[in-house]
Amino acid sequence: xxxxxxxxxxYDRAAPEPSETETATFALGCFWGPDARFGARAGxxxxxxxxxxxxRADPSYHALGDHTEVFQADFDPDRTSYRxxxxxxxxxxxxxxxxxxxxxxxxxxxxxxxxxxxxxxxxEERGLDPEAIATRVEQxxxxxxxxxxxxxxxxxxxxxxxxxxxxxxxxxxxLRESPAATTSTGSCRTRWAGRSARxxxxxxxxxxxxxxxxxxREVPQSRGRRSAxxxxxxxxxxxxxxxxxxxxxxxxxxxxxxxxxxxxxxxxARSVSSEKSE
Numbered sequence: 001x002x003x004x005x006x007x008x009x010x011y012d013r014a015a016p017e018p019s020e021t022e023t024a025t026f027a028l029g030c031f032w033g034p035d036a037r038f039g040a041r042a043g044x045x046x047x048x049x050x051x052x053x054x055x056r057a058d059p060s061y062h063a064l065g066d067h068t069e070v071f072q073a074d075f076d077p078d079r080t081s082y083r084x085x086x087x088x089x090x091x092x093x094x095x096x097x098x099x100x101x102x103x104x105x106x107x108x109x110x111x112x113x114x115x116x117x118x119x120x121x122x123x124e125e126r127g128l129d130p131e132a133i134a135t136r137v138e139q140x141x142x143x144x145x146x147x148x149x150x151x152x153x154x155x156x157x158x159x160x161x162x163x164x165x166x167x168x169x170x171x172x173x174x175l176r177e178s179p180a181a182t183t184s185t186g187s188c189r190t191r192w193a194g195r196s197a198r199x200x201x202x203x204x205x206x207x208x209x210x211x212x213x214x215x216x217r218e219v220p221q222s223r224g225r226r227s228a229x230x231x232x233x234x235x236x237x238x239x240x241x242x243x244x245x246x247x248x249x250x251x252x253x254x255x256x257x258x259x260x261x262x263x264x265x266x267x268x269a270r271s272v273s274s275e276k277s278e
Contacts, residue, residue: 005167008180015179021045021074024085024115025052025140027107028093031069032153038073040186041088043080047182048072049153050145053107053136059144068105068136072143083118090126090135098134109140148172152181154188161188 028034031049039047049071056065073085089108099105110116119137123130130137145151152175155161161184165175175181 003161003164003180003184005164008164008168008178011180011183012178015045016076018046018074018177020076022077022082023072023074023111024082025070025072025109025111025143026085026089027053027068027070027105027109027136028089029069029099029104029106031071031146031150034092035071035152036154036185036188038071038085038088038186039182041073041080041085043075043084044073044182045076045179046074046177047185048145048176049150050143052109052140052143053138054102061147061150064103066102067144068107069103069146070107070109070143082115083122086119086122090122090128093135095128095133095135105136106134107136107138109138111140145176148176151176152185155181155185158188 026034035047035049038044049069051059051064051067052070054065054067056063056067059065059067075081075085086108093106095106108119110119116139120130123133123137149156151172155175162175165178165181170178170181
């Protein structure tokens, strides 16, 4: 279904209010991807990206300090839970793989005592020691929203979608907190991921390193082979039809231009003036 202002308006009106949702905060590398992926997840109402986990006051993308790129997912507790989101996060990466750059490290945050209890339980069930794994396990401090151009990045990069929200008078904050924008961002990401997957399957079907038919790499080689065969054929023809053979056989096929007719007589060059005089 094509997105329209009326659909956006009704979707946002029907969504749970912020007071009816809970918030989970995680870090999984660059925040554009997980913001979109979790936005498409059932039970997630709103998402936003930002910075957390560091000590620098008022960080920005170009002055991040020791903060990490994170995303927040506001979820409806009647449809999903912090535990389910946490399990999804742990499945999406290897907790034992260390990321050197603080900006893109993996972090699971607990914002409340209940979330911390759930976090410890899930880690124990999976045999993960929070003190030994590479993924950071932390209590959430302050969350700093990222710049507007980072919010709903996949939606902003899809022609025609952002204008639907502008038509409704949504500003950047409205777009960031819109449930319809959250879902649409997830749909954009899924659509592009599907195209990429089909492209990869197409390449894999041809076989690694195999060029497409009539690729540039084939043309010069084919021309070279054809040229070699043509030169070989021409050489063979010239050898078999030498001047002496042609003259002795009396063939009507002209031989090389020697100024003589095939029968051995000299050609007569008749000028225009001699023809008129005759």
